[in-house]
Amino acid sequence: RADVLTIGEAMVTVRCAGPLRLGGDSRVSTAGAEANVAIALSRLGHTARWTGALGNDEPGELVLRTLRAEGVLTDHVVRRADAPTGLLLRDVAAGGRARVHYYRRDSAASTLSWNEVRPAVEAGQAGLHLTGITPALGPAPLEAVVAAARRAHRSGAWVSLDVNHRSLLWSREEAARALRPLLPYVTVLIASDDELDLVADGDGERDGVAALLDAGVEEVVVKRGAAGASYHDARTSFDVPARRVPVVDVVGAGDAFTAGYLSGRLDGLDAYGRLERATLLGAASVACAGDWEGLPTRAELPALALPDGETLR
Ligand code: ATP
Numbered sequence: 001r002a003d004v005l006t007i008g009e010a011m012v013t014v015r016c017a018g019p020l021r022l023g024g025d026s027r028v029s030t031a032g033a034e035a036n037v038a039i040a041l042s043r044l045g046h047t048a049r050w051t052g053a054l055g056n057d058e059p060g061e062l063v064l065r066t067l068r069a070e071g072v073l074t075d076h077v078v079r080r081a082d083a084p085t086g087l088l089l090r091d092v093a094a095g096g097r098a099r100v101h102y103y104r105r106d107s108a109a110s111t112l113s114w115n116e117v118r119p120a121v122e123a124g125q126a127g128l129h130l131t132g133i134t135p136a137l138g139p140a141p142l143e144a145v146v147a148a149a150r151r152a153h154r155s156g157a158w159v160s161l162d163v164n165h166r167s168l169l170w171s172r173e174e175a176a177r178a179l180r181p182l183l184p185y186v187t188v189l190i191a192s193d194d195e196l197d198l199v200a201d202g203d204g205e206r207d208g209v210a211a212l213l214d215a216g217v218e219e220v221v222v223k224r225g226a227a228g229a230s231y232h233d234a235r236t237s238f239d240v241p242a243r244r245v246p247v248v249d250v251v252g253a254g255d256a257f258t259a260g261y262l263s264g265r266l267d268g269l270d271a272y273g274r275l276e277r278a279t280l281l282g283a284a285s286v287a288c289a290g291d292w293e294g295l296p297t298r299a300e301l302p303a304l305a306l307p308d309g310e311t312l313r
Pocket of ligand 1: 244
């Protein structure tokens with residue numbers, strides 16, 4: 001039995017320092033929101049299982065090797081001989097803005113089915129973590145995610161959903177239609193402030209949060225990048241500022257933040273403690289290159305909470 005099961009697409013990333021069209025040196029790693037969360041949780045000492053479908057190819061081997069090296073359980077991962085592992089190219093556009101190019105259409109993960117993820121869900125978990133990315137990959141993954149949420153919820157597990165809207169994969173209308181049926185099973189909903197209206201009607205954040213709590217969601221966490229985050233449940237609402245850190249790479253901050261929140265939940269921390277750990281992990285991800293490489297282990301956690309600017313001696 002795992003503390004947390006996550007289901008999703010993990011890909012190989014190739015990172016270029018400048019515009020891809022100019023070529024030059026690049027760095028190969030792995031990415032995938034759910035896999036990032038699994039790695040972050042595992043580093044914090046929780047038992048995390050990741051499942052999904054990978055190609056029977058060299059990128060698939062890199063993904064598996066990375067997850068295993070990080071202590072993530074991969075015992076239910078599906079391999080396909082007839083479809084590749086997805087690929088994500090990252091470069092820097094003119095003006096210095098980070099840019100992504102997906103090669104994930106017809107990837108192994110795009111046909112992930114409920115039958116394929118079912119054994120992982122039936123292996124048992126305290127919590128199931130989902131994102132709005134996997135359901136965008138195709139009808140089969142959408143069905144798989146909804147069925148997994150239903151099954152986990154019925155078994156007494158909590159379910160967390162990070163809305164994670166990806167406009168390159170689907171429209172806001174499509175995302176709203178697909179994600180709203182998940183809400184009856186969702187315990188913890190995490191969204192950026194501009195994603196709330198995908199899952200809740202109402203004018204503005206207050207109405208959106210109220211609608212989610214009315215729909216049975218127990219905890220709503222709103223991410224605002226460098227402006228921090230907010231927490232809402234039936235009894236309380238509060239804001240937490242982000243920590244001030246040098247910004248090296250903002251990609252992956254949301255996944256790190258989510259993992260920090262879920263880790264706090266697994267440890268039985270109160271809402272302030274959960275948000276504090278989430279904020280520490282978000283900041284750690286921003287301050288290091290890579291989606292997950294700079295995430296802390298459990299032993300490193302206290303040092304992250306030191307006042308800004310203090311040296312480790
Ligand atoms: P992504 O999808 O790129 O991973 P996101 O949009 O889901 O990110 P953000 O809102 O950017 O998530 O970040 C999540 C949390 O990480 C924030 O609430 C904050 O606590 C922390 N964070 C993000 N950006 C910064 C920053 N520049 N400095 C410090 N902390 C940050």
